[in-house]
Amino acid sequence: MKNINKSILLVGTLSCFSTQAQVKPEWPSPVPEIITGQVFFDRLELTRTNARENRAVWDMQAWYGSDYHRAVFKSEGENTQNDGKPTDLERAELLYGYLVSPFWSFQVGAGVKGELSSESNLEEYAVFSFSGLAPYWFEMENSLRINKEGDIQFVGEAEYEWLLSQTSYLQPRIELVANITDSEKYDRESGFSDIRIGLRYRQEIAREFAPYIGVYWSESLGNKRDKLKRLGEDTSEKGIVIGARLWF
Amino acid sequence: MHDIAQGRRKFVLGALGVGAAAALSRIAPVWAAPQGRNFKDQVLTSDVIHLDIANARMPIGHKLGNAIAINGQMPGPLIRLREGQRANLHVSNQLNEDTSIHWHGILLPENMDGVPGVSFAGIKPGETFKYAFDVEQYGTYWYHSHSGVQEQRGHLGPLVIEPKDGDIGADREHTIVLSDWTFADPHDVLRKLKVAEGYYNYQKRTIFDTLDDVSEQGLAKTWKQREMWGDMRMSPRDIADVTGSTYTYLMNGRTPDDNWQALFSPGEKVRLRIINGSAMTFFDFRIPGLEMTVVAADGQPVKPVKIDEFRIGVAEVYDVIVEPKSAKPFTFFAESFDRSGFARGTLTPQLGMSAPIPARREMTERGMAAMGMGSMKMNDNSSGMNMSSDTQGSMQNMDKMSGSGHQSKASAHSHANAESGALPVENITIEHDDDHHGAGAAMIAKNPQSRLDEPGIGLEDAPRRVLVYTDLEGAHPWPDEREPSRQIELHLTGNMERYMWSFDGVKFNEVDGPVNFKFGERLRLVMVNDTMMDHPIHLHGMWMELENGNYPRPRKHTINLKPSEKVSLLITADAPGNWAFHCHLLYHMEAGMFRVVNVS
Numbered sequence: 001m002k003n004i005n006k007s008i009l010l011v012g013t014l015s016c017f018s019t020q021a022q023v024k025p026e027w028p029s030p031v032p033e034i035i036t037g038q039v040f041f042d043r044l045e046l047t048r049t050n051a052r053e054n055r056a057v058w059d060m061q062a063w064y065g066s067d068y069h070r071a072v073f074k075s076e077g078e079n080t081q082n083d084g085k086p087t088d089l090e091r092a093e094l095l096y097g098y099l100v101s102p103f104w105s106f107q108v109g110a111g112v113k114g115e116l117s118s119e120s121n122l123e124e125y126a127v128f129s130f131s132g133l134a135p136y137w138f139e140m141e142n143s144l145r146i147n148k149e150g151d152i153q154f155v156g157e158a159e160y161e162w163l164l165s166q167t168s169y170l171q172p173r174i175e176l177v178a179n180i181t182d183s184e185k186y187d188r189e190s191g192f193s194d195i196r197i198g199l200r201y202r203q204e205i206a207r208e209f210a211p212y213i214g215v216y217w218s219e220s221l222g223n224k225r226d227k228l229k230r231l232g233e234d235t236s237e238k239g240i241v242i243g244a245r246l247w248f
Numbered sequence: 249m250h251d252i253a254q255g256r257r258k259f260v261l262g263a264l265g266v267g268a269a270a271a272l273s274r275i276a277p278v279w280a281a282p283q284g285r286n287f288k289d290q291v292l293t294s295d296v297i298h299l300d301i302a303n304a305r306m307p308i309g310h311k312l313g314n315a316i317a318i319n320g321q322m323p324g325p326l327i328r329l330r331e332g333q334r335a336n337l338h339v340s341n342q343l344n345e346d347t348s349i350h351w352h353g354i355l356l357p358e359n360m361d362g363v364p365g366v367s368f369a370g371i372k373p374g375e376t377f378k379y380a381f382d383v384e385q386y387g388t389y390w391y392h393s394h395s396g397v398q399e400q401r402g403h404l405g406p407l408v409i410e411p412k413d414g415d416i417g418a419d420r421e422h423t424i425v426l427s428d429w430t431f432a433d434p435h436d437v438l439r440k441l442k443v444a445e446g447y448y449n450y451q452k453r454t455i456f457d458t459l460d461d462v463s464e465q466g467l468a469k470t471w472k473q474r475e476m477w478g479d480m481r482m483s484p485r486d487i488a489d490v491t492g493s494t495y496t497y498l499m500n501g502r503t504p505d506d507n508w509q510a511l512f513s514p515g516e517k518v519r520l521r522i523i524n525g526s527a528m529t530f531f532d533f534r535i536p537g538l539e540m541t542v543v544a545a546d547g548q549p550v551k552p553v554k555i556d557e558f559r560i561g562v563a564e565v566y567d568v569i570v571e572p573k574s575a576k577p578f579t580f581f582a583e584s585f586d587r588s589g590f591a592r593g594t595l596t597p598q599l600g601m602s603a604p605i606p607a608r609r610e611m612t613e614r615g616m617a618a619m620g621m622g623s624m625k626m627n628d629n630s631s632g633m634n635m636s637s638d639t640q641g642s643m644q645n646m647d648k649m650s651g652s653g654h655q656s657k658a659s660a661h662s663h664a665n666a667e668s669g670a671l672p673v674e675n676i677t678i679e680h681d682d683d684h685h686g687a688g689a690a691m692i693a694k695n696p697q698s699r700l701d702e703p704g705i706g707l708e709d710a711p712r713r714v715l716v717y718t719d720l721e722g723a724h725p726w727p728d729e730r731e732p733s734r735q736i737e738l739h740l741t742g743n744m745e746r747y748m749w750s751f752d753g754v755k756f757n758e759v760d761g762p763v764n765f766k767f768g769e770r771l772r773l774v775m776v777n778d779t780m781m782d783h784p785i786h787l788h789g790m791w792m793e794l795e796n797g798n799y800p801r802p803r804k805h806t807i808n809l810k811p812s813e814k815v816s817l818l819i820t821a822d823a824p825g826n827w828a829f830h831c832h833l834l835y836h837m838e839a840g841m842f843r844v845v846n847v848s
Binding site: 024026027028029030031032033034036037038067068099100101102103133135136137162163164165166167170207247 | 346363364365366368369370394438439440442443444447450451452453454455456475478479480481687688689690743745746748755756757828830837838839840842844
């Protein structure tokens, strides 16, 4: 019965294949597709590290498009005050995103990273990203970056939110960087490279604007850790942050 | 109701002078004068009715809002027609954008139905569209814009059709239009829903709710419950998408503080025509201290049902009779179903009186039935299923939330149906597409149930008689008594994360053609709600007879589906042409939950 019904529907659908969803092409669509966008700063913060450095950090995404197809721009970086070094751009990526399942979108695009100065060469790479909402409301983003030399790097981020009240949140956050291959040019060795864990307490003034305070701890791992130790540099950093999450 | 002697209908002029009525009219439509029906001058009844649509700055509460007024009023004027007449309605557009009026629940030719893109091109700025159709029905209906999100700005009004004999079945009548008002631009509301899931919900679960659950029912059960909801990435507190955080709830255009007043004389039989003209809000309507007798649903007469409270979905209409005996005021209390606000008015023997306003109730959470696990709830007492510990836990939680007993009552009722002739829909096995309706559908109802005998979320444990769909029985049989020759199944689907709403996982802009009805056929429409929200589904141009186990079946123009509910409706495809079919939650429709039905 069910199959018969389906075939009736199918025949019905095919028979009017030429007609558009709306009745007459010169009429407006009763329900036009919604195209919109958003600029979202997940983190816009000042950091005070245990090495007494002051650092400004940003982590933002912007998108524009429909439910399924979106252009996405992601940017993340930091600038340490008075260290004589230029701003460190952790990423600037332009991607095309497609919604592959209710909670996940697959994104592909190109990006650059490196120090923002006239002398330095920015690292250019292709990026594939799988981002969305995992079960139990973990907001996740997993990216694979492949540069011109064929070096592959994985960057994964996960965030969670505990509601303390209707306008205050406790947000743990974890970020993991791993090199799938060695990179001679950019001085990276394969294996896990860095992990950073943070916890932020956020108070919403409006849904669009929420100041926060928080702490983080980051640790170098594996070969990178060994190398930093050989050079006598810190392999670990802690800090406090103050900032705001905002969107428009 | 028709048999009531003409002599009983007294057109008593109210106690109030015209001057006082005019003073009130500055903040609300003049048809909503306290005297009700008898205040004939404020009602449009002429041979040709002119409706001018224009932007207007209207006072709502203590602020000015950007409303769309019809003949200077918001909501628009009460249009009063008579069965058998020819309606001539000339709608002039003084906006700077296209507009339209759809006559909700009226059977008419397709080109008069007023849906831009389906029935006509819309009304351009500066143009006048002349609607003309024969009025072949009577009852309480309404009209509203079908262009974009204009309805949210108050582009709506009541439409009352008297029966041929003019008998309203009461001594006096009042029309009550419930609506939700926001001072925000409705386009902005839609965008916020699209980009920021849960933007308007200020009743989400916090970690303290979880801690309370742990202390009340133990860690294991709490863990199981959180696990189930977390696994689905759904919230049991996702009741209304747009809430009192932005909405002011209006009764006849007046805020609760304005207190719209309706006059009565003790001993009178008063007919209340209650229309939910909201964009997004379901209301629970009651009049503490007064019993209500439901006499019509969606304009169509039903056998009288005595109740104390009813839920009215968006676009639904109920007519009730009340007979206040004593000369004291009564509160009309229409609480939004997520409990984030209310609309209010007073039924009073004289102006200036008011009765206590009931306290708002606590929001309740959705239970297992919302997840489409209803049948497990029925089985878990007897069978040793793997899930039984889970379901037991959740069931107890539901009982905790809903007082107790109602769920078991509901299951008992279902059992009773199974033994004494089940509803047709209960014997229909629901199948989902192999891909579970794709990325547009965040869930499927694993085991959808008939929930017509449930009053809905938050009313399960109401200590009073609450109307349920199984209470409704048509006042008389309808002309077409054929068995359906065909069945069409549609699934209500959605993805809250991106605020995508659809049928069968495809939004309107993704479908390649209409749903086809054959002219003259009798068909059964089976709908399955594969979402966690309630959806009021509206079919234009034809009645839907609800298969709720009663005969005659009640006729509906708008049928509300609870989460994971399946319903079946009988339709006679007697209206050739193209008709809109959609969820009447305005932003769900705008987000894609819309189809065209073609009858040919």
